[in-house]
Amino acid sequence: MRRADRLMALVQILRDGALHRAGDLAAAVDVSLRTIYRDMETLAASGVPIEGERGVGYHVTAAITLPPLNLTMTELEALHMGLMAVGGGNDAELATAANTLTQKLDAVMPEDRSRSPAPYSFAIYPFADAAKGFQHLPQIRQAIRARQKLLLSIGGHHKTVRPLQLDYWGRLWTCVVWCETTKGFDDLRVDQITDMRILPSLFVDEPEKSYTAYLSQRK
Incomplete structure (x- = not known):
């Protein structure tokens, strides 16, 4: 299993909010305890x-907040996309400002993090390609609200899904879906x-086939 895939698998295990022992996590993804410790540090540094x-x-804490602001998922999406657009632009001064702004955001998001993360919207490893999925977020959000099915292409495969919930995991967005193709729930990385x-x-x-049923199934 590639490390990026293993890290995503660990996020999926931890997302229930329960406390998971390192030994159990190591067994679940078939690696050593030492590797789990490194992976936990990597995920925390990446913003999870x-x-x-x-x-x-280890366990995943509550939703990310920016004191004294509480960001909604839509507001966080707008912030994410805006910073990426400015940071990747041709204006060197604005790009520098976007970088310094991301560092200031990281200093307070979330408050209780014990270590300094990599810059917020310009993370390198493990989810450096997460920005690829930003273009899909508005359409997914629209489909969730309108209860419209999506036809997706992932890894050369096509599937028809019911989008149920967008989740944010430290620069990485995932979407919980009911897959009409496999007749089951799936949690898809938007960047893939x-x-x-x-x-229509x-x-x-x-x-x-609801998000509530998905959560019950995970428990």
Whole structure:
């Protein structure tokens, strides 16, 4: 398993908010304890709100906040996209300002982080390519609100899904879906979507295919 894939697998395990022992995490992804300790440090440095320590365990904390502001997912999306656009532009002065702004944001997001992270919107490893998915966020959000199905291309495969929930994991966005193709839930990395189309067909709420059902299934 590639390290980036392993880190994402660890995020999926930790997202239930429960305390997970390092030994259990190591067994789940088939690596050593030493590797788990390094992975936890990498995820925390990348912005994933993880708390814990060796010998005790690790868990994901509450949603990210910017004191005295509480950012909604949509506001965070707008901030993310704006900083990436300015930081990648041709105006050197604005690009520098975007970089310094990201460092200031990291200093307070979240408050209880014990280590300094890599710059917010310009992270290198492990999710340096996360910005590829930003272009899809507005359409996914629209489809969730309108209950419209999506036709996605991921890794050369096509699937029709019902988008249920967008989640943010320290510069990485994922989308919980009910997949019409596999007849099951999936949690997709938005940056791995190579093509997406909103379908005209709507879907109705079905308890067994809802986000609540997804959370119950994970428990």
